[in-house]
Amino acid sequence: MKISVFGLGYVGVVCSACFSRDGHNVIGVDVESTKVDLVNKGKSTIIEEGLEEQITKSVNNNFLSATKDYKKAVLDTDISFICVGTPSLSNGAINLAYIYEVAKQIAEVIKEKDSFHTIVVRSTVKVGTLKICKEIIEDVSGKMHDQDFGVVSNPEFLREGTAMYDFVNPPYTIIGTYSSKSRLVMTELYSSIDAPIHQIRPEEAEMIKYANNNFHAMKIAFANEIGNICKENEVDGHVVMDIVAKDRKLNLSPYYLKPGFAFGGSCLPKDVRGLTQIAKSHDLKTPLLSSLIKSNFYQIDRGLKLIYNTGKKKVGFLGFAFKSGTDDLRESPIVTVIETLIGKGYDLSVYDSNVHLSSLLGKNKEYINSHIPHIYKLLKEDIQDVIDASDVLVIGNNAKEFGELLPTISSDKTIIDLVRVNKDKTSKDNYIGICW
Numbered sequence: 001m002k003i004s005v006f007g008l009g010y011v012g013v014v015c016s017a018c019f020s021r022d023g024h025n026v027i028g029v030d031v032e033s034t035k036v037d038l039v040n041k042g043k044s045t046i047i048e049e050g051l052e053e054q055i056t057k058s059v060n061n062n063f064l065s066a067t068k069d070y071k072k073a074v075l076d077t078d079i080s081f082i083c084v085g086t087p088s089l090s091n092g093a094i095n096l097a098y099i100y101e102v103a104k105q106i107a108e109v110i111k112e113k114d115s116f117h118t119i120v121v122r123s124t125v126k127v128g129t130l131k132i133c134k135e136i137i138e139d140v141s142g143k144m145h146d147q148d149f150g151v152v153s154n155p156e157f158l159r160e161g162t163a164m165y166d167f168v169n170p171p172y173t174i175i176g177t178y179s180s181k182s183r184l185v186m187t188e189l190y191s192s193i194d195a196p197i198h199q200i201r202p203e204e205a206e207m208i209k210y211a212n213n214n215f216h217a218m219k220i221a222f223a224n225e226i227g228n229i230c231k232e233n234e235v236d237g238h239v240v241m242d243i244v245a246k247d248r249k250l251n252l253s254p255y256y257l258k259p260g261f262a263f264g265g266s267c268l269p270k271d272v273r274g275l276t277q278i279a280k281s282h283d284l285k286t287p288l289l290s291s292l293i294k295s296n297f298y299q300i301d302r303g304l305k306l307i308y309n310t311g312k313k314k315v316g317f318l319g320f321a322f323k324s325g326t327d328d329l330r331e332s333p334i335v336t337v338i339e340t341l342i343g344k345g346y347d348l349s350v351y352d353s354n355v356h357l358s359s360l361l362g363k364n365k366e367y368i369n370s371h372i373p374h375i376y377k378l379l380k381e382d383i384q385d386v387i388d389a390s391d392v393l394v395i396g397n398n399a400k401e402f403g404e405l406l407p408t409i410s411s412d413k414t415i416i417d418l419v420r421v422n423k424d425k426t427s428k429d430n431y432i433g434i435c436w
Helices: 010-021 033-040 051-060 070-075 097-110 129-141 163-168 180-189 202-232 237-246 268-281 287-308 333-343 362-371 383-389 400-408
Strands: 002-006 025-029 064-067 079-082 117-121 149-153 173-176 197-200 314-318 347-351 392-395 414-417 431-433
Touching (some): 010 025, 010 033, 010 163, 051 064, 051 163, 064 070, 079 097, 097 117, 097 129, 117 180, 149 173, 149 180, 180 197, 197 202, 202 268, 202 287, 268 287, 287 333, 287 414, 314 333, 314 383, 333 347, 347 383
Parallel strands (some): 002 025, 002 079, 079 117, 173 197, 314 347, 314 392, 392 414
16 A cells, blocks of 8 residues: 655654555655654664664665655555644643644645545544544545545554554554545555454544553552552562452453443442551552542442433432342442432432342341431332332443343433443433443
């Protein structure tokens, strides 16, 4: 394929080298003469293992060149990658001026082209950037999206120091576009890379890089805070975290990474409080760990606001325990929501097939009797009684029966789903998902 790459910084020069290594004809574009001259001499613009050797080889084989002439670059290629910088502004927001300027330049050139052109945003950008790029290109060029050109969000996952390896060994390839033509082009372009390709909406693609990098930052901060506590207790933090990382069932898995409602139960809230208290006893600050309970309460508040915003007072809860398949009510966030609504005078009813006083034993029976007898009085034996008595139905856990029931609920009742019992549904009409 014939590819132009705008921006010969870290991402752009690595992409240029790797695409040319695969036999594609690549033209690098940059406003700085120094970078252009370096590439044309077979040199790298950055330090990265194996990069300069590949640039030298690609330039010598006429698969790679560089220029300041963006018009010629676009006219001579079918795909343009935008890899320019998105530096931070003083308020922390990112500067998208370079992205939009390149989009405008490409639009000026494709105005003169008859062939279809694909424009790929590789830089890290905020949600909605691709949409604005499409509008800029349509306005400047007079061309139509998916007819004359297509825009694609294609975030990169390159680590400094291993970028050449990461390019051909990514965790996955993300192709976010509404253009069917560009989707085919991109699928073919990445066909040689052994990694799953996810075809998703551009807005989702734009968010993925931010989610990934913030997750990495959180993991580092988490490991550091655990390590600080370990050291003060004469424990080797590396031994602890090495074992934590060996758990691929829960710790390093998708299990706890599904957006939804607050955590609860007899373990997580108690152990978060316990660990932060241990840190305090050693005069340690744990900003990340100390924020977990606060973040959890915020999610409960979001759920309450969804209910308040309906303007209806008759509310039914399907699912009472903190998760399906259990009768454990200790620190269930649903209990907090119900108690708040009772205090505000809401007319409530509750159903949970696992929560019946006659079948509860030990700690759970004691908890109901001593902590929430007023809520137990709201429990109904028949789920239909809750549905009939309510204008708003809140799905509080992921019990299979709630997913099966969802399609049968009348459209005049508002459904607030805190757990996503049907992964295919998103907020629309009478259905409201807390995070989807």
